[in-house]
Amino acid sequence: MAMAIRQPGWYRGAIGMVLGAAFGFGLVIALRAISGLELFQTEQTGYPHVIVPLITAPFGFLFGFGAFDYWFRWAAGKPTIPDDHSAHGAYRWQDYFKFNTDHKVIGIQYVVTTLCFFLIGGVLALLIRAELAQPGEQIVAANTYNGLFSTHAIVMIFLFIIPIFAGLANYVLPLMIGAPDMAFPRLNALSFWLLPIAGIVFLGSFLAPGGAFDAGWTGYAPLSTGAPLGQSFFNVGVQFAGASSIATALNFLVTIITMRAPGMNPWRMPLLVWANLSTSLLVVGATPFVAGAQFMVLFDRILGMNFFQFLEGGDVISYQHIFWFYSHPAVYIMMLPGFGIISEVISTHSRKPVFGYRLMALALIGIVVLSYSVWAHHMFVAGMFSWLRVPMMITTMLIAVPTGIKIFSWLGTLFYGKIHLYSTSMLFSLAFIITFVVGGISGVMLGMIPIDIHVSDTYFIVAHIHFVLFGGSVFTIFAGIYHWFPKMTGRMYDERLGRIHFWGTVVGTWMAFVPMHWIGMDGMPRRVADYASVYGDWNLFISVSAFLLGAVQLIFIYNMIVSWRFGPKAGNNPWRAHSIEWQVSSPPPVFNFDEIPRVVGGPYEYGTPGARHAIMGGETAPEELPEPEPATVTSPS
Amino acid sequence: MESASIAAGHGHAEEHHGPPEAHQSARIDRTILGILLFILSEVMLFGAFFAAYFFIRAVANDGPWPPVGIELPVMIAGINTAILVSSSFTVHYALEAIKHNNHRGLKLGLTMTWLLGATFLFIQINEYVHIGFTPRDGAFGSIFFSLTGLHGAHVFVGLLLLTFANIRAYRGHFGPDQKDHLGVEVPGIYWHFVDIMWIIVFLAVYII
Numbered sequence: 018m019a020m021a022i023r024q025p026g027w028y029r030g031a032i033g034m035v036l037g038a039a040f041g042f043g044l045v046i047a048l049r050a051i052s053g054l055e056l057f058q059t060e061q062t063g064y065p066h067v068i069v070p071l072i073t074a075p076f077g078f079l080f081g082f083g084a085f086d087y088w089f090r091w092a093a094g095k096p097t098i099p100d101d102h103s104a105h106g107a108y109r110w111q112d113y114f115k116f117n118t119d120h121k122v123i124g125i126q127y128v129v130t131t132l133c134f135f136l137i138g139g140v141l142a143l144l145i146r147a148e149l150a151q152p153g154e155q156i157v158a159a160n161t162y163n164g165l166f167s168t169h170a171i172v173m174i175f176l177f178i179i180p181i182f183a184g185l186a187n188y189v190l191p192l193m194i195g196a197p198d199m200a201f202p203r204l205n206a207l208s209f210w211l212l213p214i215a216g217i218v219f220l221g222s223f224l225a226p227g228g229a230f231d232a233g234w235t236g237y238a239p240l241s242t243g244a245p246l247g248q249s250f251f252n253v254g255v256q257f258a259g260a261s262s263i264a265t266a267l268n269f270l271v272t273i274i275t276m277r278a279p280g281m282n283p284w285r286m287p288l289l290v291w292a293n294l295s296t297s298l299l300v301v302g303a304t305p306f307v308a309g310a311q312f313m314v315l316f317d318r319i320l321g322m323n324f325f326q327f328l329e330g331g332d333v334i335s336y337q338h339i340f341w342f343y344s345h346p347a348v349y350i351m352m353l354p355g356f357g358i359i360s361e362v363i364s365t366h367s368r369k370p371v372f373g374y375r376l377m378a379l380a381l382i383g384i385v386v387l388s389y390s391v392w393a394h395h396m397f398v399a400g401m402f403s404w405l406r407v408p409m410m411i412t413t414m415l416i417a418v419p420t421g422i423k424i425f426s427w428l429g430t431l432f433y434g435k436i437h438l439y440s441t442s443m444l445f446s447l448a449f450i451i452t453f454v455v456g457g458i459s460g461v462m463l464g465m466i467p468i469d470i471h472v473s474d475t476y477f478i479v480a481h482i483h484f485v486l487f488g489g490s491v492f493t494i495f496a497g498i499y500h501w502f503p504k505m506t507g508r509m510y511d512e513r514l515g516r517i518h519f520w521g522t523v524v525g526t527w528m529a530f531v532p533m534h535w536i537g538m539d540g541m542p543r544r545v546a547d548y549a550s551v552y553g554d555w556n557l558f559i560s561v562s563a564f565l566l567g568a569v570q571l572i573f574i575y576n577m578i579v580s581w582r583f584g585p586k587a588g589n590n591p592w593r594a595h596s597i598e599w600q601v602s603s604p605p606p607v608f609n610f611d612e613i614p615r616v617v618g619g620p621y622e623y624g625t626p627g628a629r630h631a632i633m634g635g636e637t638a639p640e641e642l643p644e645p646e647p648a649t650v651t652s653p654s
Numbered sequence: 655m656e657s658a659s660i661a662a663g664h665g666h667a668e669e670h671h672g673p674p675e676a677h678q679s680a681r682i683d684r685t686i687l688g689i690l691l692f693i694l695s696e697v698m699l700f701g702a703f704f705a706a707y708f709f710i711r712a713v714a715n716d717g718p719w720p721p722v723g724i725e726l727p728v729m730i731a732g733i734n735t736a737i738l739v740s741s742s743f744t745v746h747y748a749l750e751a752i753k754h755n756n757h758r759g760l761k762l763g764l765t766m767t768w769l770l771g772a773t774f775l776f777i778q779i780n781e782y783v784h785i786g787f788t789p790r791d792g793a794f795g796s797i798f799f800s801l802t803g804l805h806g807a808h809v810f811v812g813l814l815l816l817t818f819a820n821i822r823a824y825r826g827h828f829g830p831d832q833k834d835h836l837g838v839e840v841p842g843i844y845w846h847f848v849d850i851m852w853i854i855v856f857l858a859v860y861i862i
Contacts, residue, residue, distance in 0.1 A: 092820035197673035200684045228856070249736075267691045275687060277679035296683060301695045309702025314798070322789050322796035324706055330721070335709035339702050506829035609675035634674075 018164045024281050025083020025116060034578025041070035061227055061245040062318040072219075074256065075214040077612040080606045083116040105202070106607035106653045116210065120191050121605060123209050125505060127184025130209075130497070131177050132214055138172035138568070141165050144309035151562035152550045159234070162232030162546035164247065168219060170234030171251065174351065175258040176216045178490050179263030182354035183208075183265045185497045186293045187363035188505060190269065191286050192598035192605060193280025195614045195631065201293050202272040204264050211261035215254045223249035235344070235542060237323035238336035239461065242317040252315040262350075266300035269293050273534020282614035285630075287620040288377055295334045295381040299353070299388065305342050310336060333399050341392035349388045351486060355379060355493030356423055359446050365594045366443035367434025370621040373426040380419035380426075387416045392501045396399050396467050398473045406466055411462030420457060425449060440592070441515030442499035448523045449492040456484030459534065474544070483530045495522070495573070502577070503587030507603040525566030529559050595630040596620045610634055683832065689840050693847045696808070700851060703801050707858065710793045721794050722847065724787055728860050731824035734777045738809075744851040745816075747841045748823075752838055755830040756778050760838065761823050767845065768816045775809050798859060805848070805855050807858035814847045 021030050045066045046056055051113070057066060074181045083104075084406075107113055107122045117123060145165050148155045163345065191199055194558065199205045223230040227245025230236070240441070241248050269501040273294050286294075314336070324330035325336050361609040364371045371377055391403060393409040427450055437443055462468050470480065502510050532555045537543075548556070590599040597614055612634025622628030680687070720726060748763025782799070789799040802829055819841045821827060828835045 092821075093823055094818065094827070097828070196676050196678075201688060222675045263695050267688060267695070270691055271684050271687050275678060275680045275682065275684050276676045279677050279679075281679065283691045301691055305699035306702045306705075309706075310698050313703075313706060316789070316796065316800065320789055322800070324794070324796050324800075329797070330710060330714055332706070332709040332714035332793070334714070338709065339705050342702075342705070346691055385663045462683050512769070610674055613674050613677050 025081070025086055027082070027114070027539055030078045030082035031175075033081025033335050034074050034078035036132065037080070038070040038074035040077070041073030044073075045069045055574040062249075064246050065319055065475070066321060066596065067225075068244065068315075070465065071218060071253050075211075075218075078214070079207070079210060082210065084203075087203055094095065095529060103205075105198075106479075113514075116206050118198070118206050119444070119607065120187050120199045120202065120205060121179070121505075121609075123205055124184050124186075124188025126209050127180055127187055127212070128505075130213055130216075131181035131184060132574075133157045134172050134176035135181075136574070138169055139570060140568055141169035141172065143564060144427050145169060146560040146563040148546055149548070149556050151557065152548055152553050154547065157546070158227060160231065161545040163544070164223070164229030166235050166544060167231050168229050169220070170562065171219055171254070172216070173349075173486070174234060175255065176212065176219065177493070178351045178486065179258075179262055179347075180212050180478045181494055182351075182490075183262070183269075184270065185358070185494070186289065186354060187265070187499065189501055189598050189647040190290060190293055190556065191272060191276070192601065192609055193290055193596050194270060194273060194276060194281060195597050195616065196276035197609050197613075199268050200570060201268050205268050206267070208261045209624065211264075212537050212580045214262065215257035218250050218254035222247035222254075225250060234312075235337075235340060236246040236311070237340075238317070239327075239333055241314050244323050247553060249315060249318055250310040252318070256313045259311075260633060261305045262300050263304050266297035266304075269300065270400065271299040273297075278614050278616050280631075284375060284378075285616055285619055287357075288360035288371060288374070288381075289354070289357035290383050291378040292353045292355075292360070295385045296350050296353045298385050299350050302389070303343045303346035303350070305620045306339055310343070313339075329405055333334075334399060336397075337396050337399055337409040338393070338401070339531075341395045342389075345392040345395065346385075348485070349384055351490050353384065353630055355382065355384050355449075355497075357491050358493045358500070359427060359449055360430075361594075361596070362440075362446045362500050363430050365500075366437040366446070367431050368437075369434040370619065370623060371426065372423070372429030372432070374619070374621065376422055377426050383419035384416060387412060387419070391416060392462075394464055394469070397469045402497060410464055410466050414461060417461050424454060424457075438501070439512060441510075441512060441519050442496045444516065445492050445496035445499065448519070449489065449496065450528065452484055452488030452492060452523075452573040456488055459484065464654055472537055474542055475537040476541045476543055477534045479543050480530050480533035480537055483526075483533070488526050488532065492522075492649045494518075495644040496578070500592070501598075502580070502604070503591050504598060504603050506581045506584070507587055508580055508584030509591065510584055511576050514572055518569055518576065521569030522566065525562055525569055528562035529566055532559055593621060595628070595629045596632075600631060600633050683836065684838055686705050686843065689843050693844065697848065697851070699735070700801075700854075703804055704810070704858065705799045705852075707801060708806050710797050714793065715826075719794075720793060720798075724794065726798075726860055727781055727785065729823050730777065730830045731856060733853065734774055734781075736812065737770050737777070738849050738852050741767045741774070742846055744770065745845050747856055749835070749842050752828050752835045753830055757823070757826060757828075760828060764816060764820050767815065768820055771809060771845075772815065775806060775813065778806055778809075796832050801855055801859055805852055808848045808851065812845050813861055815844055815857065 022032065048056070049056055049065075058064065061230075078353055104118050106117060106119045107117065107125075113122060113126055113129075117126070133615040134233055144157065145162070146156050148165070173459040174276050187199070187205065189195070228247055230241075230247040231243050231252035232241040232243065232248060232251075236248065236251055241251075272288055273286075313322070313324040317324050317326065317331075323331045325331045327333055360377060390412045391409055393405050394413045397409075459477070463472070463478070463481060490560065499510065499515060500510075536552045536555050538553070541548050586638055587603050589601065589603050592599065597616075600614070610633070614633045616631045617631055618628055620630045622630065715721075744763045744766040746763075748760050748767065751757075751759025751763055786800075787795050789795050817837050822837055828838055832839070
């Protein structure tokens with residue numbers, strides 16, 4: 018036991034957490050005692066004796082868990098020991114619950130954790146739909162309802178969509194570029210462990226007096242600066258989630274820039290790598306802005322500062338500017354990695370090179386640049402400078418150009434390809450294109466000032482974001498999970514269950530979110546627990562569809578768990594893909610490669626006999642690869 | 655690959671041949687690129703606070719700036735600026751020294767930098783105590799203390815990094831090869847960032 022306490026791990030982590038909390042609590046009480054203030058400040062915007070431990074306890078936990086051991090050793094001036102790799106790789110299931118530095122273990126930790134948050138967020142969504150099934154109060158009071166939709170949005174955005182892309186890329190990206198691991202494995206592990214902490218902080222706000230944060234996921238000031246204690250949990254949680262996201266992005270950028278295999282010049286990188294390069298540029302550049310905005314709100318709340326207090330000379334609108342300067346790029350943070358996944362899946366399963374590969378890569382960079390110049394289209398009705406409206410409208414519409422390039426290039430890739438419809442990942446990719454186009458076009462509509470003014474704060478907005486985030490991002494996530502499941506687990510999932518999941522999800526998505534456009538244009542407001550009874554029928558329909566959509570996800574979870582344990586062996590390369598991650602065993606060896614592969618061609622040279630993307634270590638000459646013909650649906654030729 | 659044969663100490667011995675050496679596909683060192691990207695995100699964090707600063711100053715404020723009755727100690731802050739700027743030169747001197755295997759110069763440079771940085775922080779805290787308004791006094795107080803305080807926190811972190819570098823310098827851990835003095839170069843880059851950021855904060859808050 019004494020040994021267990023000294024070793025990094027859960028025991029030491031728990032002790033560290035208690036000590037961290039005690040330190041924060043003691044610090045606040047001591048400082049307040051010295052300053053002659055009353056010890057416990059319990060105004061709803063106060064509670065420093067809760068907020069400070071909320072920050073120090075996670076650091077105590079991370080210290081105990083072993084996240085900082087190496088850095089502390091380094092800082093103390095002890096000679097650095099060469100890496101012993103004892104915290105690397107998973108040999109037993111328990112290794113997934115440790116501070117593990119293997120990018121493959123971290124990838125799986127990310128995916129499983131974020132899927133748990135997906136389920137939590139989904140349950141919150143169903144509670145929302147249960148409340149909205151009929152006009153009037155159904156199951157929760159209006160205040161609780163505000164907390165429900167706020168936490169639903171935050172859990173889905175910060176704890177599911179953004180990190181699951183980081184998780185999938187964590188797993189496959191180093192393999193794809195022929196690197197033995199990420200550039201900073203310890204930082205990578207730290208980024209992951211910050212994520213469940215953020216989740217606990219966000220969800221812990223349900224226990225705070227006054228209930229969960231309820232100012233929406235945007236947390237607009239001054240609503241948020243005067244809100245109950247839960248809002249401070251939001252401010253703190255965003256810092257943990259944001260730090261996790263920035264650290265991962267930095268890691269991806271350094272890995273992609275400095276650790277590519279010999280021969281992999283930028284124009285030979287798979288598009289998933291390009292997508293994560295672009296996303297990481299957005300994260301590193303934009304996420305600090307949301308951190309800054311939440312710091313300011315927290316300072317206003319806890320320290321009595323006046324950033325957003327109009328009477329004290331603060332500027333209320335500045336919150337929205339700073340927030341959206343992050344949060345508009347954030348919607349591309351939630352979408353670009355999905356674009357990368359779709360390019361991989363579509364090319365592999367239509368057996369054709371990606372159409373317009375270079376333009377696809379440049380379109381990603383174009384989106385990155387443009388996305389920094391469109392933030393104020395979220396503020397057309399906020400009372401901001403009126404001269405800013407039209408420029409923002411123009412840039413918003415311009416961003417449809419690179420996005421359109423991507424859509425048409427995917428269609429070009431499919432054109433005359435041998436489309437493999439037996440793969441669930443391909444089904445999700447094809448459905449993604451259709452749903453995302455609908456969501457994208459309603460986005461262009463919203464970019465137009467007159468339409469935006471008409472439908473601001475209505476269900477039309479809800480319909481739009483769910484079409485692009487559920488019909489867009491989540492479909493690509495499913496495509497990515499189905500695509501790489503055989504690589505991650507070494508086993509094949511059940512395609513029949515996959516197809517049931519696919520059809521249920523697609524039909525459920527369209528049934529649940531299409532009517533929202535109509536009731537939105539009729540004027541049903543969002544973020545309100547009650548509504549006029551004329552919208553009652555459609556809302557009942559939407560709620561039933563939402564429950565269907567939720568139920569179908571259980572099939573997905575069942576399929577994943579059972580196939581992981583009992584599925585048939587998948588083999589190294591079930592999709593006969595060319596990129597490097599498919600050339601190693603499934604799951605890959607602990608250190609990925611015995612020898613770094615050499616890249617000799619593009620990643621998507623399907624249909625060219627004998628074409629190779631990479632030559633693995635130990636091989637001498639490229640060998641002819643026979644192309645077997647499985648059951649395919651061929652386009653007319 | 656030599657590194658593939660390095661056996662590690664304990665644990666799962668049968669698997670232990672270690673990872674292959676990653677191919678270096680860019681000339682820049684990974685750690686240096688990492689700290690540069692980290693600094694980019696730090697710049698954006700400052701950017702958020704500068705955005706708030708200019709909104710408060712130019713959009714929400716229609717009186718004189720700084721508000722009537724507030725006198726900023728420009729002179730003291732100016733001297734402080736000179737102190738911080740000179741510390742950038744000493745840390746550069748330390749790096750150049752170790753590149754030429756001059757351990758005495760390294761120790762001298764790092765110690766000087768640390769002392770200058772600590773002096774800066776001390777003077778700034780002193781300024782806070784005597785400045786005559788608090789973060790609660792209007793939006794000016796909030797943004798003044800936030801911007802200078804955010805910068806002060808970065809000076810503190812920079813000092814921590816320099817402390818580690820000093821400890822190692824006095825134990826003679828650094829050498830003239832780049833990989834042997836990253837522990838000086840990386841805190842040095844961070845320190846230059848802290849320095850340049852102060853010049854911008856100083857110009858925005860005290861001068862213009």
